[in-house]
Each structure stands twice: as structure tokens, then as C-alpha cells.
Amino acid sequence: MFFVVSKVVFFLITPSNLLIFLSLAGVILLAVTRLRRTGTALAVVGTVGLLLAGMFPLSEIVLLPLEQRFPQYPLDGPAPTGIIMLGGGIEAGLSEARDQVVVNDAGERPIYFADLARRYPRSRLVFSGGSGFIGGGISEADIVSRQADTIGLPRSRVILENRSRNTHENATFSAALVHPKPGERWLLLTSAWHMPRAIGCFRQAGFTVEAFPFDYRTKGWGDLLHFHGFSSDGLLQFDLAMKEWIGLVAYRLAGYIPDWLPGPASPSPSGSANR
Structure with missing residues (x-):
């Protein structure tokens, strides 16, 4: 509802x-x-x-x-345990109809996912994205499964979560799918402007992740x-x-995020350590 x-x-x-x-x-x-x-x-x-x-x-x-809430992620650090990319960059309906990958103005999402998969060949890969249309339809995860080679993803490594319809479900279903353990480092990939809400959802789901923002729409405060x-x-x-x-x-009022504007130093809710 x-x-x-x-x-x-x-x-x-x-x-x-x-x-x-x-x-x-x-x-x-x-x-x-x-x-x-x-x-x-x-x-x-x-x-x-x-x-x-x-x-x-x-x-x-x-x-x-x-967009300025989270700093850009340094690529010179140790390899993460896993990488989670949220859907939103692929037009699933058009991709299915044309039998090719059709991206929208958030098309950097699959690009960076493929790049990090190459940089960190031993990291687990999770793509979380169902259908965003009322009444259902083909999911973004299904398109990724079909077009993994085109995107540049190693299909054998990608764990697909195709039920989520919003960010709250992205976090909940991803946590249930991978069962993160204490001490593991997971990267969360999504647009910079969407990162506060996404991080908040994962914290509330008990899944500690590190922000990897991209898809900026501004150059900085000079704009x-x-x-x-x-x-x-x-x-x-x-x-x-x-x-x-x-x-x-809406997410704060619904209890889906722990803070009004989650940030790098936002306190975690009770029991939010990796499960």
C-alpha cells in the first residue's frame, strides 16, 4: 500500500x-x-x-x-567484501521491448557497478532492483541477468534481488539475501542525491554499508x-x-530511516550492526 x-x-x-x-x-x-x-x-x-x-x-x-552529504569513496582502500548496487538506472520496459540495455539519466549506476566488479574481482556483487511500476512488470534485475555481458558484468558473480520496489525494500531484501557478518565491508552504490535515504534504509535494516556516491547533478557549492x-x-x-x-x-515518519537526513556520522539504531 x-x-x-x-x-x-x-x-x-x-x-x-x-x-x-x-x-x-x-x-x-x-x-x-x-x-x-x-x-x-x-x-x-x-x-x-x-x-x-x-x-x-x-x-x-x-x-x-x-549530494554533498557523503564524500566520494577513495578507490585506494582495501577490497570490500561485497558491492551492492541499487536499481534505478535501467529502463526495464524499454530494455525488454528492444532486447538491449536502455539506460536513463541515472545510467552511471551499471557503469560504476561493472567498473568496481573489475577492480575487485573477489568481492561479492549484489544488484537490487525490482519493478517500479504499479501492477508489476519486468524487473531491472531480470534485465541485468539477460544483458550482463553488454553491461560488462560477470554474470556468474552477480546475486540478483528482483522483488524490491523502493529503497526500503532494497535494503530489507538485500540484507535477507546476503546475511552480512560482523567485520565485513560492503559498498552501497547509488546516486549521490539518493545516498542519504539509501544509507538510512540500510542502517534501519541492520546492514552496515559504506557510501559510494556518483551520478552527481551539480558541480559543488559554486552552482x-x-x-x-x-x-x-x-x-x-x-x-x-x-x-x-x-x-x-515520508520514510522517517514510516520508520524506514533512523534520522531525518542520514549522514556519515549519523547514529545507528539499536541492533544495527551487521547481522
Whole structure:
């Protein structure tokens, strides 16, 4: 139920959608009713909101605290026991229809997974990704299984988790699948802007992991002065960042993460050591 509700609610409150709805409602009120003050207010809020989110650095203001939360992982350390990559970078439906790997704007995920698999030939590999569509469908893990050679993954080494539909289930099902032991080092691979929520979910599931962030959408704090040449770019980033902030709040209220904004030094909940 949480999965279905989250999909429906976020569609309705996605910032770009909401701002368009407000603008449209304002125009309708101005055209067909006498509520001119209300109509004008809605139209102005919607239009100005689209302008700020699309052209101005509002998206960077809300995105940078997420992306800067965890430092980049040093590659000169000892080999990890295992590497877990979360789904989200592969368009499963298109990949199935075209019988090839089709990635989206988070396509760095399978690239880095394959690179780390090559760097650490003895590390265990876990891909966690089911279907993100209401009603089911082919999972990302199934595509990885079929297209492992294309991605550059050693199929014989990859443990596939194909039931998870969200980050909470990624963590819960991965922990149940690999049974991490005390003292083991596991890397968690996901987009930098998604890492706080992902780390929080794994901590709450009792699975201690180290963050390996990538798929950055900003260059750093200097982007607070960045203006977008295309409003579609700013709106895309703003929607992405707000979805993540809303997800953090919802997951904290649901008890899926131990902190409002998990970070490297966040305290672990009781019993969160590797099982």
C-alpha cells in the first residue's frame, strides 16, 4: 500500500505538475468566474514558481545538501567484501521491448557497478532492483541477468534481488539475501542525491554499508550561482530534489530511516550492526 500511495501522491504534488496546475486553475478562475483575486494569485504563484525553479538556481539550493552529504569513496582502500548496487538506472520496459540495455539519466549506476566488479574481482556483487511500476512488470534485475555481458558484468558473480520496489525494500531484501557478518565491508552504490535515504534504509535494516556516491547533478557549492539556459533542465532537477526530500520525510515518519537526513556520522539504531 505504501508503494502505491507514494506513486499517486507524488504525481499530484510533483513541483512542476503542481505549479502548472496552479497556473491553469488561476487562468480558469479569471476567465469563467468572478474570483479574480484568487485567480490572479494562483496564476502568479504558478508562473513565478515555474520561473524560479526552471531558470534560477532554486534546484541547486535543494539538491546540493543531498549530494554533498557523503564524500566520494577513495578507490585506494582495501577490497570490500561485497558491492551492492541499487536499481534505478535501467529502463526495464524499454530494455525488454528492444532486447538491449536502455539506460536513463541515472545510467552511471551499471557503469560504476561493472567498473568496481573489475577492480575487485573477489568481492561479492549484489544488484537490487525490482519493478517500479504499479501492477508489476519486468524487473531491472531480470534485465541485468539477460544483458550482463553488454553491461560488462560477470554474470556468474552477480546475486540478483528482483522483488524490491523502493529503497526500503532494497535494503530489507538485500540484507535477507546476503546475511552480512560482523567485520565485513560492503559498498552501497547509488546516486549521490539518493545516498542519504539509501544509507538510512540500510542502517534501519541492520546492514552496515559504506557510501559510494556518483551520478552527481551539480558541480559543488559554486552552482548556487548557476542559472539554467533551459527551464526544462532546472525543472527536472527541482522535481528530482523535491521528490528526494519528500521521500526522506515520508520514510522517517514510516520508520524506514533512523534520522531525518542520514549522514556519515549519523547514529545507528539499536541492533544495527551487521547481522
